[in-house]
Every structure is written in structure tokens, then in C-alpha cells.
Amino acid sequence: GFDNMVHEASHNNLFPTPRWNTALWFFYALPVLQDVSEYRNTHQMHHQHLGHPRNDPDMQQLAQYQILGPTFQERVLHFICNLVSGKVFLWNACSRLFSSISTVLPWISTLAATLILHVPLDHLCLLYIVPLFVVLPAMRYCCECSEHLGCNLGERMASSRNNLGILRTWWHPLNDGYHQVHHLFPRIPFYNLKKAHRLFIENSEDFKFKSHV
Numbered sequence: 001g002f003d004n005m006v007h008e009a010s011h012n013n014l015f016p017t018p019r020w021n022t023a024l025w026f027f028y029a030l031p032v033l034q035d036v037s038e039y040r041n042t043h044q045m046h047h048q049h050l051g052h053p054r055n056d057p058d059m060q061q062l063a064q065y066q067i068l069g070p071t072f073q074e075r076v077l078h079f080i081c082n083l084v085s086g087k088v089f090l091w092n093a094c095s096r097l098f099s100s101i102s103t104v105l106p107w108i109s110t111l112a113a114t115l116i117l118h119v120p121l122d123h124l125c126l127l128y129i130v131p132l133f134v135v136l137p138a139m140r141y142c143c144e145c146s147e148h149l150g151c152n153l154g155e156r157m158a159s160s161r162n163n164l165g166i167l168r169t170w171w172h173p174l175n176d177g178y179h180q181v182h183h184l185f186p187r188i189p190f191y192n193l194k195k196a197h198r199l200f201i202e203n204s205e206d207f208k209f210k211s212h213v
Helices: 002-010 036-048 057-064 072-084 087-097 101-116 121-148 179-184 190-203 205-210
Strands: none
Touching: 002 036, 036 057, 057 121, 072 087, 072 121, 087 121, 101 121, 179 190, 190 205
16 A cells, blocks of 8 residues: 555645655655655656656566566466566565665664564564565565556557456555556546546547456
């Protein structure tokens, strides 16, 4: 959920007052070791250059994971190997821990303060450290692979995949599963994405038939 809040804040969609989206980063970005401004810069490149092998940071990352192979079998094999080998978790940890001094230092200070307040270390590890560095990376990896892989990235209406299954609340909080609408209109806030999706389905044949679910 915190990662999704960072995503919404990067579009200035989390709060009605734009400056709050960055100013209040401590409450939702720091817990997941993210910097809103830095995330905004790279994420805007993803939107502007969707699918470009050099200019889209998300495509660059998928290429590093070697899951942009020509065949479905190759993609599945590399998808599984990245999880089993631990590559997903190692790269995620490095990207978060070495992203920004202005983020890492307050995070370490907060952890130290938590331990000083006598929060048991085993509880902290089980309920926070493990979810942050193991559960969240696995979930984000699966979600990011599902959003654009196999889509026609050269076709605006068909370049993104919606994830609207029964687990969408857990895997795609804040209506992040309505990814097609989001890429078409990034300034639609998360609480209106479901409504916007329904309106497009009802009023746009192009959207309806090119919608990946």
C-alpha cells in the first residue's frame, strides 16, 4: 500500500494540494525507503517513453531481469529464476538502500529510535524488515511484469494490462489494477479510476475491445 501511495503522490494524485504530495513523504514514502521526487522523475520517463528499450526505466529493469525474451517459455523461465535465485530481492534491496542519503539516513534513525523504545528486534524483523525486503519485492515484481509484458506497446489503447481479479485489493491497492486508464489519463486520482474504467468500457468500443484484463 505504501508503494502505491508513493506512486499516486508522484502524479500529485494522493492529496488535493499538490505540495502535500511531496511534503508529507515521511508518512508513506520513508517506510518503504522511497523518495517521492526521485520516483516522480523516473516514473514520468516511464509514462513518456513507455516501452522504449533505452528511455523507459521500467523496460530497462525488465531487460536486466532477462524476461523480455522472444518466446513465452523463455520469459516464464527467467521470471521464475529471478525469484528462486534471489536476484529480485537483492536488486530491490540495493535500489532502496542506496537510492538517496536523504531517505536512508532518516530511515536508519527511525529504526534506531524504534529499538531504543524497546520494540523487540524479532517483532521488528518479522513484521517490518521481512515484508519490506522479501514480500514487497516479490509482489512488486509480479505486478510490474503483469502490467505491460505481452502488450502492444506501440498501440496507445492496448499498451497496458488491467489486473482486476479477486486479489486486486491485495496485489493492486488504491485501484492500481486499472492500469490502462491510468496510462491514458495519469492525472485521474486513484479513487476515480474504477469509475473512469467503467465509463470508457461503456462509451468507447476501441477501449473496450483493446482492454487487457
